[in-house]
Amino acid sequence: MALKSESFKLIEEGKARVMVPVIKDESFPPRRSPVFYNPAMKFDRDLSVCLLNSLLNGGEVLDPLCGTGIRGIRYVLETPLEKGILNDVSPMAFRVSRRNVELNSLSEKLSVRRRDANALMHCIVESGRRIDAVDVDPYGSPVKYISSATRVLRRRGILMITCTDTSSLMGTYPRVSLRRYSCWIPRTEFREELACRALVQFVIREGAKQDVFLKPIFSYVGKHYLRAFFCLESGARKVDKALKMVDFLDYDPKSGRTSLGEGRIGPIWLGPLFSKEHLKIALDWIESKGEYLGIKVKGFIKAALLEENDPPFYYDLHLLHSRFKGRCPAMGELIEKLRENGFRASRTLFSPTGIRTDCEIDELKRIWRAISHR
Numbered sequence: 385m386a387l388k389s390e391s392f393k394l395i396e397e398g399k400a401r402v403m404v405p406v407i408k409d410e411s412f413p414p415r416r417s418p419v420f421y422n423p424a425m426k427f428d429r430d431l432s433v434c435l436l437n438s439l440l441n442g443g444e445v446l447d448p449l450c451g452t453g454i455r456g457i458r459y460v461l462e463t464p465l466e467k468g469i470l471n472d473v474s475p476m477a478f479r480v481s482r483r484n485v486e487l488n489s490l491s492e493k494l495s496v497r498r499r500d501a502n503a504l505m506h507c508i509v510e511s512g513r514r515i516d517a518v519d520v521d522p523y524g525s526p527v528k529y530i531s532s533a534t535r536v537l538r539r540r541g542i543l544m545i546t547c548t549d550t551s552s553l554m555g556t557y558p559r560v561s562l563r564r565y566s567c568w569i570p571r572t573e574f575r576e577e578l579a580c581r582a583l584v585q586f587v588i589r590e591g592a593k594q595d596v597f598l599k600p601i602f603s604y605v606g607k608h609y610l611r612a613f614f615c616l617e618s619g620a621r622k623v624d625k626a627l628k629m630v631d632f633l634d635y636d637p638k639s640g641r642t643s644l645g646e647g648r649i650g651p652i653w654l655g656p657l658f659s660k661e662h663l664k665i666a667l668d669w670i671e672s673k674g675e676y677l678g679i680k681v682k683g684f685i686k687a688a689l690l691e692e693n694d695p696p697f698y699y700d701l702h703l704l705h706s707r708f709k710g711r712c713p714a715m716g717e718l719i720e721k722l723r724e725n726g727f728r729a730s731r732t733l734f735s736p737t738g739i740r741t742d743c744e745i746d747e748l749k750r751i752w753r754a755i756s757h758r
């Protein structure tokens with residue numbers, strides 16, 4: 385079947401030119417689109433290009449749920465990854481991806497398949513081949529692809545995961561999070577970070593079953609999605625050490641008090657979510673070679689570098705105000721006061737009103753009162 389030209393248009397994204405569907409349907413995800421392409425995910429693809437440049441020196445990519453093929457195509461054009469495989473179970477996505485590979489003169493470097501993603505990954509494993517970077521970008525939850533994506537990755541390979549199943553991970557449906565992620569997640573004031581830590585926990589435990597540590601490199605929350613990057617490290621000792629950082633959390637919404645290692649929220653990953661070492665390399669890359677990606681990606685990486693990497697979780701400024709009353713200080717003012725009092729404090733990428741600090745809630749109340757009752 386040929387692609388009807390009136391249903392598609394040619395766009396440029398990064399260094400790629402791709403045919404994408406013309407969408408008239410207002411619903412999201414569009415019900416009648418011949419193949420899925422989301423322009424709102426351009427930022428995420430830009431960021432992935434930038435991070436891959438800081439993480440890899442070459443190799444092969446697998447885009448097992450590729451839609452138009454935009455991710456795999458961009459990775460081969462814009463990162464050290466030299467070749468790879470695009471795959472989508474949809475016949476139309478398969479045809480569009482094949483056309484897009486030709487459009488970018490990548491037929492020698494990218495093969496296109498039409499298989500179920502898990503079946504393809506198992507087949508690659510069976511052939512003895514291993515992949516350097518796998519990008520799992522499904523509709524909804526990625527849980528059913530993590531085990532085969534882990535199997536297909538080589539040592540030091542990079543796993544990228546998108547999850548649009550945000551409602552169950554952000555506490556709207558704790559029973560669903562328990563069922564899908566083996567994790568009890570109620571509503572909290574730090575729901576974005578808790579969602580990432582629940583997803584990271586799931587991925588680490590899936591890796592542990594295969595005696596590998598999927599080391600978290602970077603995680604963040606976008607509009608309607610979570611995204612996480614991991615580097616596969618082997619060694620049972622590393623896995624055992626990592627599993628010690630998977631634990632429960634207690635949280636009292638009234639006082640805002642959190643306690644790690646107790647309670648019934650979780651289990652979640654309590655270790656670092658960011659590798660500042662890689663973020664610094666990513667920033668150097670963007671400043672030397674990646675300016676074409678624009679200021680948004682650069683600003684995002686800079687903000688991540690300014691954020692304290694621990695402790696886990698943040699306080700929400702508006703909730704602090706409703707707890708402590710008085711004048712609500714500006715974010716910057718409160719952060720400065722916390723630092724003056726010897727605490728670590730920063731903004732967080734997870735929420736524009738979140739403050740990450742190692743200051744306990746009672747001490748925070750004292751500092752708040754000193755500011756707001758002056």
Ligand SMILES: C[S@@+](CC[C@H](N)C(=O)[O-])C[C@H]1O[C@@H](n2cnc3c(N)ncnc32)[C@H](O)[C@@H]1O
Binds near residue numbers: 419448451455
């Ligand atoms: C969110 S879209 C991918 C978007 C694309 N990665 C991008 O950045 O534009 C998910 C894709 O997965 C495909 N898909 C769904 N189930 C699949 C399966 N079991 N195996 C392979 N592809 C599948 C769908 O046809 C759809 O194109």
